[in-house]
Amino acid sequence: xxxxxxxxxxxxxxxxxxxxxxxxxxxxxxxxxxxxxxxxxxxxxxxxxxxxxxxxxxxxxxxxxxxxxxxxxxxxxxxxxxxxxxxxxxxxxxxxxxxxxxxxxxxxxxxxxxxxxxxxxxxxxxxxxxxxxxxxxxxxxxxxxxxxxxxxxxxxxxxxxxxxxxxxxxxxxxxxxxxxxxxxxxxxxxxxxxxxxxxxxxxxxxxxxxxxxxxxxxxxxxxxxxxxxxxxxxxxxxxxxxxxxxxxxxxxxxxxxxxxxxxxxxxxx
Amino acid sequence: xxxxxxxxxxxxxxxxxxxxxxxxxxxxxxxxxxxxxxxxxxxxxxxxxxxxxxxxxxxxxxxxxxxxxxxxxxxxxxxxxxxxxxxxxxxxxxxxxxxxxxxxxxxxxxxxxxxxxxxxxxxxxxxxxxxxxxxxxxxxxxxxxxxxxxxxxxxxxxxxxxxxxxxxxxxxxxxxxxxxxxxxxxxxxxxxxxxxxxxxxxxxxxxxxxxxxxxxxxxxxxxxxxxxxxxxxxxxxxxxxxxxxxxxxxxxxxxxxxxxxxxxxxxxxxxxxxxxxxxxxxxxxxxxxxxxxxxxxxxxxxxxxxxxxxxxxxxxxxxxxxxxxxxxxxxxxxxxxxxxxxxxxxxxxxxxxxxxxxxxxxxxxxxxxxxxxxxxxxxxxxxxxxxxxxxxxxxxxxxxxxxxxxxxxxxxxxxxxxxxxxxxxxxxxxxxxxxxxxxxxxxxxxxxxxxxxxxxxxxxxxxxxxxxxxxxxxxxxxxxxxxxxxxxxx
Numbered sequence: 001x002x003x004x005x006x007x008x009x010x011x012x013x014x015x016x017x018x019x020x021x022x023x024x025x026x027x028x029x030x031x032x033x034x035x036x037x038x039x040x041x042x043x044x045x046x047x048x049x050x051x052x053x054x055x056x057x058x059x060x061x062x063x064x065x066x067x068x069x070x071x072x073x074x075x076x077x078x079x080x081x082x083x084x085x086x087x088x089x090x091x092x093x094x095x096x097x098x099x100x101x102x103x104x105x106x107x108x109x110x111x112x113x114x115x116x117x118x119x120x121x122x123x124x125x126x127x128x129x130x131x132x133x134x135x136x137x138x139x140x141x142x143x144x145x146x147x148x149x150x151x152x153x154x155x156x157x158x159x160x161x162x163x164x165x166x167x168x169x170x171x172x173x174x175x176x177x178x179x180x181x182x183x184x185x186x187x188x189x190x191x192x193x194x195x196x197x198x199x200x201x202x203x204x205x206x207x208x209x210x211x212x213x214x215x216x217x218x219x220x221x222x223x224x225x226x227x228x229x230x231x232x233x234x235x236x237x238x239x240x241x242x243x244x245x246x247x248x249x250x251x252x253x254x255x256x257x258x259x260x261x262x263x264x265x266x267x268x269x
Numbered sequence: 270x271x272x273x274x275x276x277x278x279x280x281x282x283x284x285x286x287x288x289x290x291x292x293x294x295x296x297x298x299x300x301x302x303x304x305x306x307x308x309x310x311x312x313x314x315x316x317x318x319x320x321x322x323x324x325x326x327x328x329x330x331x332x333x334x335x336x337x338x339x340x341x342x343x344x345x346x347x348x349x350x351x352x353x354x355x356x357x358x359x360x361x362x363x364x365x366x367x368x369x370x371x372x373x374x375x376x377x378x379x380x381x382x383x384x385x386x387x388x389x390x391x392x393x394x395x396x397x398x399x400x401x402x403x404x405x406x407x408x409x410x411x412x413x414x415x416x417x418x419x420x421x422x423x424x425x426x427x428x429x430x431x432x433x434x435x436x437x438x439x440x441x442x443x444x445x446x447x448x449x450x451x452x453x454x455x456x457x458x459x460x461x462x463x464x465x466x467x468x469x470x471x472x473x474x475x476x477x478x479x480x481x482x483x484x485x486x487x488x489x490x491x492x493x494x495x496x497x498x499x500x501x502x503x504x505x506x507x508x509x510x511x512x513x514x515x516x517x518x519x520x521x522x523x524x525x526x527x528x529x530x531x532x533x534x535x536x537x538x539x540x541x542x543x544x545x546x547x548x549x550x551x552x553x554x555x556x557x558x559x560x561x562x563x564x565x566x567x568x569x570x571x572x573x574x575x576x577x578x579x580x581x582x583x584x585x586x587x588x589x590x591x592x593x594x595x596x597x598x599x600x601x602x603x604x605x606x607x608x609x610x611x612x613x614x615x616x617x618x619x620x621x622x623x624x625x626x627x628x629x630x631x632x633x634x635x636x637x638x639x640x641x642x643x644x645x646x647x648x649x650x651x652x653x654x655x656x657x658x659x660x661x662x663x664x665x666x667x668x669x670x671x672x673x674x675x676x677x678x679x680x681x682x683x684x685x686x687x688x689x690x691x692x693x694x695x696x697x698x699x700x701x702x703x704x705x706x707x708x709x710x711x712x713x714x715x716x717x718x719x720x721x722x723x724x725x726x727x728x729x730x731x732x733x734x735x736x737x738x739x740x741x742x743x744x745x746x747x748x749x750x751x752x753x754x755x756x757x758x759x
Contacts, residue, residue, distance in 0.1 A: 120748055122730035123407065130734050130748065228530025235525035237694070238537065238740045252758060259738050260745050263713045265723045
């Protein structure tokens with residue numbers, strides 16, 4: 001007889017039950033999954049905000065190493081994830097692509113500023129440069145499928161740039177996302193940098209979209225109606241609403257979660 | 270011959286008398302009424318409505334402009350949509366040529382534009398002449414060069430224009446904001462419908478003439494005048510694919526909400542409450558000039574104005590003494606006078622807003638300083654002001670005043686400066702004054718703001734991206750980054 005796992009939310013580096021005490025069984029299965037609440041979301045935002053300066057302040061190389069570590073951890077649990085994804089070559093492919101995505105973005109941390117930053121030849125005696133900086137706390141609404149790759153493809157670029165993330169697990173298939181939390185938990189990410197919450201999207205989305213301490217939302221997994229209501233709520237604190245397509249895998253996606261900062265200084269003796 | 274310390278002190282406090290030096294205006298012709306610029310020509314508005322635009326320094330009406338209604342806006346958008354088909358397929362080097370031409374025409378008509386800008390908006394002629402107009406021309410020149418080089422700006426992608434851009438601009442830098450909006454839009458192959466601010470439509474009307482002079486194809490640029498209602502018609506028009514707005518955070522949020530779900534690409538350049546931070550090792554005289562430029566430039570009608578002075582406690586006293594002395598030498602008056610430092614407040618409504626916020630500062634317990642200053646009898650004026658004894662919770666330390674009013678706060682450690690500077694929902698700009706290089710970079714890294722001026726303030730350049738963090742908006746204007754809002758990448 002196997003020892004079954006209790007699935008939990010991942011908030012502030014800890015595996016916790018929903019403070020609401022509620023659970024649901026996705027797809028009428030046997031597994032209980034925590035049904036996260038508004039309060040869980042707020043806890044996650046607070047943890048993320050606290051973790052943000054530390055993560056953003058890491059050297060680019062260090063962030064790359066931590067992301068690469070996540071790829072190592074995911075690859076090391078390949079068999080577990082392939083089984084979670086239903087087994088077979090398709091599941092294996094999804095796992096491989098997820099690992100590859102983490103490795104790819106791990107290599108971008110210290111190149112993004114070189115590709116998107118500029119030195120600006122202003123018409124005057126000033127040194128002037130522009131660099132990308134992370135926008136802050138990012139909410140991620142990943143697509144329901146592919147349940148693992150879909151999430152990894154959006155979390156990796158967010159973390160790559162130095163942002164911190166609160167991801168909603170796919171409502172109908174949250175197990176891969178909640179297990180991915182174990183990968184992040186063992187990859188040297190400081191507590192609060194990645195938070196993963198399961199539950200009902202209808203219940204959680206409005207709070208994520210209207211939270212005044214969330215800086216951006218990735219709506220890749222949302223319906224048109226959901227995007228409309230997210231955009232309405234996002235106006236409350238001028239959130240960035242990111243709508244790049246699911247297939248986007250590029251520095252343009254990383255940059256979508258970045259702010260460009262320009263610094264001037266006079267030149268003189 | 271050396272002068273004694275006493276003589277030097279006397280000299281420093283002496284206010285020089287200046288003879289009047291008015292800019293000539295006889296070469297400038299302002300029509301008594303203007304229509305709308307649609308499909309390459311000036312047309313009468315369907316609305317048949319007009320409103321006056323006045324000189325805020327004299328309260329005299331300069332001209333009457335049309336108030337565009339739904340039908341007018343629809344005409345403008347249709348003209349832009351039609352023009353988009355050919356403009357977006359025109360060879361890129363041709364598009365560049367038109368933009369270069371516009372830039373040159375702005376230079377050629379620069380003094381006329383400066384006078385119009387000053388008369389319609391109230392800003393000192395030396396600022397419109399030396400800042401607004403040259404920067405506007407430079408902006409067109411810079412983006413002209415991008416028009417046929419777009420594929421070099423977006424590695425691995427093919428940039429395509431979006432279609433019709435609906436653009437709404439503020440009254441503080443009328444022509445410059447027009448340039449910031451129109452130049453990158455056109456360079457990338459879009460066409461535009463632009464709505465100038467209600468109180469400052471005239472330089473846009475001169476710009477319409479420039480478009481005609483340049484033989485710009487009809488419909489590529491359309492300009493519809495009006496108030497907020499007209500602006501909301503522009504941004505909500507279904508055929509508008511891209512919305513660009515510069516103005517208050519309040520209106521920016523309204524726009525973000527109103528176009529939710531429409532799929533329109535949006536960029537917002539909104540308000541600010543910038544910290545200008547002076548450390549004890551800063552060269553004080555230079556810092557004083559920077560503080561003055563930071564908050565009294567353009568009567569403080571600047572979204573990135575350094576409206577919160579954070580001064581290290583150890584030098585607060587000598588710095589404030591120097592600053593107050595400097596304020597007493599600022600010359601307020603006729604904006605057309607070449608010696609004027611502080612012109613007229615842009616409108617009565619803005620003046621009342623400034624007065625209200627200043628009253629709240631006094632009521633909340635801050636100490637107000639204003640140099641002795643004679644205000645002209647007619648027109649809208651507000652003396653350069655500074656508040657000491659300001660707590661972070663006061664409205665004057667939190668809200669954008671958009672006037673010549675500085676709130677002074679103090680700090681002891683660099684960490685405290687960072688905390689206080691970032692303690693605002695805004696994030697447009699910040700200033701740092703120190704002689705220590707490592708500290709400049711340390712501070713620049715920690716400022717949650719889109720532009721950081723170190724040992725300088727309020728510098729702008731077409732190659733230099735500008736835009737906010739947090740509630741100061743998103744998207745950048747200027748530089749290669751300023752192209753992104755006007756393309757989709759394939």
